[in-house]
Amino acid sequence: MFPFFSRSKMSEAPEVNPAPAKxxxxxxxxxxxxxxxxxxxxxxxxxRIREWLTTQPAPEQLQEVFKELSGRDKGAARAVRERLDEIRRxxxxxxxxxxxxxxxxxxLSASKLNxxxxxxxxxxxxxxxxxxxxxxxxxxxxxxxxxxxVIExxxxxxQVQREAAVLLAQRIEVLSTKSWRDxxxxxxxxxxxxxxxxxxxQGLTSDASWVSVEARFPQQLESSKAQLLVVWEAFQPALAQAVAAAEDVNAPLPPVPVxxxxxxxxxxxPSEAAAAAAKSARPAKPKVDPEVRDKAVQAVREALATLEKETAEGHGKASAGAAAALRAVLKTQGKHIDAALEQQVHSALVAAGELEGWQRWSADQVREDLVAKAEGLLNRPEGQALGGRKMQETLRQLREQWKQTDQGGAPNHALWKKFDEACNAAHKVVEAWLDKIRSEAAEHKAQRLALIEEVKAWAKEHAASGDWKGIHRALYQFGDRWRESGHVGEKxxxxxxxxxxxxxxxAAAPLEAAQKESLARRHAMIEEAAALGAAAVLRIDAVKSLQQRWQAEAQSxxxxxKQEQKLWDAFRKPIDEAFNRKSAERERATTELSARDRVVLEASKALEAANASGxxxxxxxxxxxxEAALRGQALAAQAVAESEADSEKSQAVSAQDATETVASEQPSDASGETAAPAPAAPKPAARPVVAVRGDDRPGMKKDAPAVAGRGARPGDRRDGRPGDRDGSRGPRADGRFGDRNDRGGRFGDRPEREDRGPRLGDTAFRAQRDAMEHAQQTLKKLAAQAHGEALTHLLTAWEKRDATQLPSAQDLGGRVSASVRAAWAQALSAAPKGDAAEALLRLEIAAEVPTPAEHIAARxxxxxxxLTRRNDPSPAQTWGDDTARVLSSASDAGSARRLQNVLKTLLRK
Structure with a gap:
């Protein structure tokens, strides 16, 4: 409300009791x-808010300021809200x-750490x-x-102790094969x-972290210790016994054979004599079965090959296992092998024992290679520098390779320190990449939050809208923007x-409600379509109206x-079935085979089988x-007509016979008074219609075909004289040329059109048409094959000068008469003579085929x-004689090729 004052605004008098300023x-x-x-x-x-935030205010103050400021300026309050979010996080x-x-x-406080x-x-x-x-x-x-x-x-x-125990046992076994002095x-x-x-x-078992070691490792250590002590405790007494036997000749010999x-x-x-004497004194060993010996040798060789392979490849653990397997095989099969194989086995065991030193050297070589790779991560060219993710994966792979190397040999702390320093220096790239990812994640989070707020505002604005297509499109666009808002963490x-x-x-609630109502209407239309499709008579107008309603619903x-397609398929199915049922009934009515159709189908199948036979x-x-089956209906009709004519004729003959019988019984004087009825004239047989153009020129027979004049032009007379197109026509009675009566009246005495019977069904018509087409194609193919074979036989006969190999006139085709073939045979029977160059050129001119480049000038x-020989016959008329001239000459590859190209065309014209 604005107050009204009695004083005019234009008055210069001072205002009484002015209002105090706000x-x-x-x-x-x-x-x-x-x-x-x-x-x-x-x-x-x-x-000012950002400056105040640098003073690190208390959370209570931040909350109070945010509460007051968010209602006045949301942009300024955003910084306070972010600080509160940071404190909350x-x-x-x-x-x-x-x-x-x-x-x-x-x-950490647990005694056993898993x-x-x-x-x-x-x-x-x-x-x-x-x-x-x-x-x-x-x-x-x-x-x-x-x-x-520490636990690892x-x-x-x-594992190292286990390998060392195996190597010590192998050293003891190797010493048992050498001199006792060694x-x-x-x-x-x-x-x-x-x-x-x-x-x-003992140091391993006394470690404080020993209880945290996996259960399998203490068992492995105890097993290795027991095996080593068994071998060591057997080796010491045997060596002491050998030393005593060397000092006292009466002391017993040690149990070690060597x-x-x-x-x-x-x-x-003499050891050999003693062995021979002992052998003669002892009963002979029973012979070993060859099969058992072969199996033993095969088992030892397989174990030996495995050990040699692992030793050659430098696998320390695998070689130790292979050596143990070989010793196990020797315990059961060693008595069946020969001395050479046994010596090879001992050599392999010694080589496996010497692998430990090489394994350490090989592990150091691998470590040095890993150190070089780690140091080279930061020394790569600018174009080949690794990104953050690739650097992270590479560092992880290098550390995993180092770990695997430590598992195969003794650790090297000096190389580890260099490797770790290089990896830490390269990891700075990964840290920078991670920081960048975190900043991008913060931006993506802000984008997603802003998108959520935008969707909420859009939902309020379009809550009462009825543009369902626009709403549907907008929702899809929001979904695409959400998916394209960048990567954020899982949490x-x-x-x-x-x-x-x-x-x-x-935002999608109004659209979903409208879609629910639309689904109800569409299901009702589907039921209506089912009712229309099940009706006895299909109403096309009702179907069209229902389809229009469906289209209007789908567009609104x-x-x-996918759901819309399923509903459309369900709606269309009963209508399509009704139309298909109607079409099937129509086709069933039109495709029911008649007797003639069955005959045509059987004949078509027989023709297809003949086509397949070739x-x-x-x-x-x-x-x-x-063709006879196709004319069967007309022939049947003709047969019926002939049968009727025969029946009429037989009735007439029987009547005549009866009349003659009656006349013979009458008196003779009455014979002259009563004349016998004349017999009925036989019905003239129908003349066959021949499509021949008669020669109606003066003095010529009309039933003889007219000879077509050569060189006639449009408008010339058929007798060669220019002028009237048909000079045979004279003036008619009505003043026009020609006598229509000569041609049998107005329309002529044309024979009645042949009765071809009812039309064939679609199945029979298509079957006979396809069979005829296939037959014609097959005949053409067979004719081409026969033509090619005839040409081949002709060229072979020319090459061998053998007239008996000349193809018959039927194989050569209708273009070759008997006289021409006889001339060819005579040319082949005689000795080669003459030159066929000009004859070949004439043949190429007649066939209109190209001539080789070297003979173009001669052509x-x-x-x-x-051109100068006007009265001489053309090459197209004398190609048979020219061919005989070529065949009478000597055959060569070039002439044969040219003759073949020519005859391919001439024999087909």
Whole structure:
């Protein structure tokens, strides 16, 4: 309301009791925010809010300022809201960090740490969003990783000890195959190695983390220890016994065969004689079955080949296993092999024992290669620098390869330090890439939140709209924009996805309601279509009206494409079935085979079978049979007519006979008075109609065909004289030329058209048409084949000068008369003579085929000569004689090729 004053606005008198000016009181939060609420513009207000946020205000103050400012300036309040969100996320992360810190402390405080649980802790903490890069989780993560590394190192050392035990056992076995003095010299070193192995094994079991090692590793260590001690405890007494036997000749020999033979020789006993004497004294060994011996040799050779392969490839673990397998085979099959194979087996076992040193060297070579690859990650050219994801995958692969290398040999800490430093330097690229991904994720989150707000605003604006197509299109566009809003993390996507679904569901609610109503109407139309299709009489007008209603419904309310297609198929199915039923009834009525159709079908099938046989005579006979079947109806009608004529004739003959009988019985004087009735004249037979043009010129017979004049032009008379087109026509009675009476009246005495009977059905008509077409094609193909064979036989006869091989006149075709073939045969029977160059040129001119390049000049010369010989026959008329001239000459490859090209054309014309 505006107050009205009695004083005029134009009056100069001073106003009495003027209203006091309105004063703006400062906002209570201006002092806190540095005057943000009293700022004149939105930009100044946002600037003061950002300056105030640098002072790190308390969360309560932030909440109070946001509550007051969000109603005045949402743009300036956005920064406060973001700070509140950060504080809220930080509190959430602190709670998550405390939870996962407690879990990590529980893992570390446990006496037995499961490696799988430790690795799962880091993975699950990262999935839960715990800040692993901050304290205390970063320290706990390092502690868990160190603990896992210690356990893995213990397990690796167990495997190394296991391999060392196998190698020590192999050394002891190898010493048992050498001189006892070598074994005595290596006894102290071997004793020290065995003692060191036992100390290392005891150190493993006394480690504090030994309880966390997997259950299979203690069992492996105990098994290796037991096997080594068994071999070592058997080796020491045997060596002591050998030393005692060397000092005292009466002492018993050691149980090792090699040492016993050596001591026996040292005592002066020939070992071979002793062996022979022992062999003669002992009963002979039973002969071994050859099959058993072959199996034993095969088993030993297979195990030996496996050991040699693993040793050659440098597989330390595999070679140890192969050596153990070979020794197991020797225990059962060693007595059946010969000395050469046994020596080969011992050599392979020694080589496998020497593989340990090479394995260490090979592992160091692999480590140095990995160090070089890690150092080269940052020294690549600019165009070949690796991206963040590729760098991350490469570092992961390099560390996995290093881990596998440590499992196959002793660790090298110096190379590990260099490798780790190079990987950490290269990991900075990965960190920068991860930071970029985080920033992009923040942007994508903002885009998605803005899109959700836009969908909500759009839903309010179009809540009452009836443009369902536009709404459907807009919803699809919103969906595309949501899918193209960039990548976000799984946790963030799980938070945003429910908000998006809720917003899009509200926006799509009116359309879904309209679609539900449209579905009800469409189902009703489907039922109506089913009723129309089931009716006895199909109403086309009702079907058209129903289809128009369906189209109008489909254009007004859109549905999902697949659902709409299914509904359309359900709507169209009963109508299509009704139309198909109607068409089937119509076709059934038109395709019912008559007797004539069956005959034509059988004849068509017979013709198709003849086409498949490839016999020209059968095909022609089948074609004649099919033509006879096609004329069967007219022939049947003709047969009926003839039968009726015969019956009439027989009745007339019987009547005449009766009359003659009566006349003979009458008196003779009455014979002259009563004349016998004259017999009925027989019906003249119908003359066959021949399509022949009669020669109606004066003095010519009309039933003789007219000879067509050569060189006639349009408008010339048929007798060769220009002028009247038909000079035979004279003036008619009505003043016009020609006498129509000569041609049998107005329309002439034309014979009646042949009665061909009813038309064939569609099936029979198509069958006979296809069979005829196939037959004609087959006959053409067979004729071409016969033509080619005839040409081949003709050229062969020319080459061999053998007239008996000349094809018959029937094979050569109608173009070759008997006299021409006789001339060809006579030319082939005689000795070659003359030159066929000009004859070949004449033949090529007659056939109009190209001439080889070297004879083109001669052909042009011959053509010029032919122009001067006007009365001579043309080459097209004398090609038979020219061919005989060619055949009388000598045959060569070029002339044969030219003759073949010519006759291909001439014999077909």
């Amino acid at each position: 004063t703006h009181e400062p906002h209570p939060l201006d002092a806190l925010t540095g005057g943000a609420f009293s700022a004149a513009t939105s930009g100044e207000r946002a600037s 930080a509190k959430g992360q602190e709670a998550i960090a405390a939870e996962w810190a407690d879990k990590a402390q529980a893992l 490696i799988a649980d430790a690795l799962a802790w880091q993975r699950d903490a990262a999935k839960a969003g715990a800040p692993l890069s901050r304290e205390p989780l970063s320290l706990l993560k390092v502690q868990i990783a160190d603990r896992v590394k 190192d213990l397990q690796h050392r167990v 074994a005595q010299a290596a006894l102290e070193l071997l004793r020290a190695d065995v003692a060191r192995w036992q100390e290392q094994a 040492w016993a033979d050596e001591l026996r020789v040292a005592r002066g006993l 963030l996507f799980a938070e945003l996805q429910p908000l998006w679904k809720q917003a899009i569901a509200v 309310v859109p549905l999902d494409r 016999d020209a005579q059968q095909i022609r006979a089948a074609m004649q049979a099919l 042009r010369m011959l053509q010029l000569q032919l």
